Amino acid sequence: MRYPLLPALLMLLPAPADANAYRAQGKPVRVARTMTVTPPRDWNQLSARPGRKAEVWTLDGERLNAVTWFGGIAPGEPLLREPRRRRTLPRYSDAMLLAEIPELLESTYRSAGGIADFTLTTAASDPFLGHAGIRFGYAYVDADDLPRRGEARAAIVAGLLYIVTFDAPRTDYFDRLLGDVHRLTDSAAL
Amino acid sequence: MTVTALALALLAATAPAPPPYAGAYQPVGVDEIGAWAEADEDERQLALSPLLIRDAALDAYVRRALCDTVGAARCAGVRVYVLRVPLFNASMAANGTMRVFSGLLLRARSEAELGAVLGHEFGHFERRHTLAQFRAQRTGSDLLGWGAVLAAMVPDADLRRRFATLGRSVYGALYRFSRDQEREADRLGIGYLNASRLRPQAAAQLWHSAIAEAGASAVARGAHRPRLDRIGFYASHPPEAERAATLDALALPDATDRDDGADRHADALAPWLPLFLDDQIKLNDFGASAYLIAACAARGWTAALWRARGDLYRARGNPHDLVNAARFYAQATALDPSLAAAQRGLGLALVRTGRLAEGQAALRRYLALDPAAGDATMIAALIAAPEDR
Incomplete structure (x- = not known):
């Protein structure tokens, strides 16, 4: 090979598509390759994707407030990335009822994060992306022993699952940003 | 050495009786005083942990299982904390803090099986294994640190290769040291059970169940059954099959008709069983969960x-x-x-x-x-x- 170090050098170059990005207020943007969102305030998009069809937005860092978009999860796919050849995560099935989507998310959180204390608190039918959907709340304790709360919205459209979750520490962060997250997720469309 | 040969070798030995116990031990030397200070700080955090199960009846039962196994004198210096963690484990810190995971309570079928694990952990505490492990790791990293400095001073490729060999030797020795500590704790644990009122054969039974559960988990995932009879280079514990064979061999043969406290265990666990099962099921391990549900259902x-x-x-x-x-x-x-x-x-x-x-x-x-x-x-x-x- 004439340039043996070339592949290594190319990997060091910043790839624009993968860099952390700024999501400016009022500017429509494509999320998780499927949804379109017009953020009512500025957000940051993280380059690290927790799953192949997932994307994380945050204001102060993902441990303090994270909006995770899951776009177009097909039947048989997990929500998050998992080690190759080790199928440890639960899979979405198009036979699932909307009322069971909270249990899918719960099992995903528990098996991916080794979380023991996870409670689904509320669930109500609520349109999302202009389709019949569900809005549900949950509370859990992550590996850092910090109690967190979450709220998620989900819809199944043409057999594909769309979810957006908001996770933040129970103290201060969750309540402070919930209104912003509601306005953000209300702007999502397919 | 194969597992069978090892078991036969151990059969020739007698099960060790618990050594005399000194009572309220206090740390000695800067290493141990430091380790206790860290463990004390951890314990302060632990007491506030949201994962701590605050149930006086369950605490009393777990404490009783420990005291019935190791005896009242040894038990007196231990603080037991039951944590909602769906893993098969328990641990003990240098200062006498014992952490018991809900996943262990779900897997033990009797007070004697629970006691076997708690006795093992107490064995680590009694022999001050945390301190010995810390010192072994420090010696190993000192050796590698100085080795790296000296190897860097000599521009010789052969010397660098030898340094890499030294690294492997040090890591291999550290893991073997850890496995030997586990073996010693197993011997102490079965010694306590032999000297107790509980049935010591339960200790091996728990490991047989763990092997069966791992097999059920693999089969349901379409994977090969894991080899639990081989020692891995980076294994911190001896393989499950060896532990089962050793504990089988060291259990007092004429103690098989002793009570194993299966009813006491089931009664103490009953209020928590639905929650612990729920925590297990949602880990998405179909085979292991099905095995555990069936094991609980053996009582009806x-x-x-x-x-x-x-x-x-x-x-x-x-x-x-x-x-x-x-x-x-x-x-x-x-x-x-x-x-x-x-x-x-x-x-x-x-x-x-x-x-x-x-x-x-x-x-x-x-x-x-x-x-x-x-x-x-x-x-x-x-x-x-x-x-x-």
Whole structure:
């Protein structure tokens, strides 16, 4: 090979598509390759994707407030990335009822994060992306022993699952940003 | 050495009696005083942990299992904390803090099996293994640190290769040291059980169950059964098969008719069993969860166990799983019609299998039993229009 170090050098170059990005207020943007969102305030998009069809937005860092978009999860796919050849995560099935989507998310959180204390608190039918959907709340304790709360919205459209979750520490962060997250997720469309 | 040969070698030995116990031990030297200070700080955090299960009755039972195993004198210096962690483990810190995971309580079938693990952990504490491990690691890293400095001073490729060999030797020795500590703790643990009123054969039984559970987990995932009889280079513990064989060999042969406290264990666990099973099922390990539910059901199927089995099958959600899930939930509701979660599961499984009217009826019973349920409005919407899903 004439340039043996070339592949290594190319990997060091910043790839624009993968860099952390700024999501400016009022500017429509494509999320998780499927949804379109017009953020009512500025957000940051993280380059690290927790799953192949997932994307994380945050204001102060993902441990303090994270909006995770899951776009177009097909039947048989997990929500998050998992080690190759080790199928440890639960899979979405198009036979699932909307009322069971909270249990899918719960099992995903528990098996991916080794979380023991996870409670689904509320669930109500609520349109999302202009389709019949569900809005549900949950509370859990992550590996850092910090109690967190979450709220998620989900819809199944043409057999594909769309979810957006908001996770933040129970103290201060969750309540402070919930209104912003509601306005953000209300702007999502397919 | 093969497992059988090792077991035979150990058969020739006698099971060790517990050594004399000095009582309220205080740390000696800067290393140990430091280790205790760290463990004290951890314990302060632990007491505030949201994962701590604060149930006086469960605490008292776990403490009793420890005291029955190691004796009242040894037990006196230990603080036991039960944590909601769905893993098969327990641990003990240098200062006498014992952490017991809910996953261990779910897997032990008797007080003697629980005592076997707690006695093992107490063995680590009594022999001050944490301190020895810390010192071994420090010596190893000192050796590698100086080796790296000296190797860097000589520009010789051969010397660098030797340094890499030194690294492997040090790491290999550290892991072997850890395995030998575990073996010593196993011998001490079975020694306590032999000297107690509990049946020492339970110790090996627990490991046989762990091997069977790992096999069930692998088979359900379509993987090969794990080899639990081989020692890995980076293994911190001896393989499960070796531990089972050793504990079998060292258990007092004429103690087989002793009480193993299976009833006491089941009674103490009963209020927590539905929660611990739920925590296990949602880890998405079908084979292991099915094995554990069946193991609990060896004492008889209860509504809580049928419901757990229904949840397990409904979560996997293949068409045949849903039919089975509905059958299991129906068994649960037949035994206990007031079990709201089973009515909910039954309703969802029936709706998914196309039996809408029956599913709606079960969901209505769920809402009647638990009108303030968090998902009441969602379920009400499903009852109103089940074909919309």
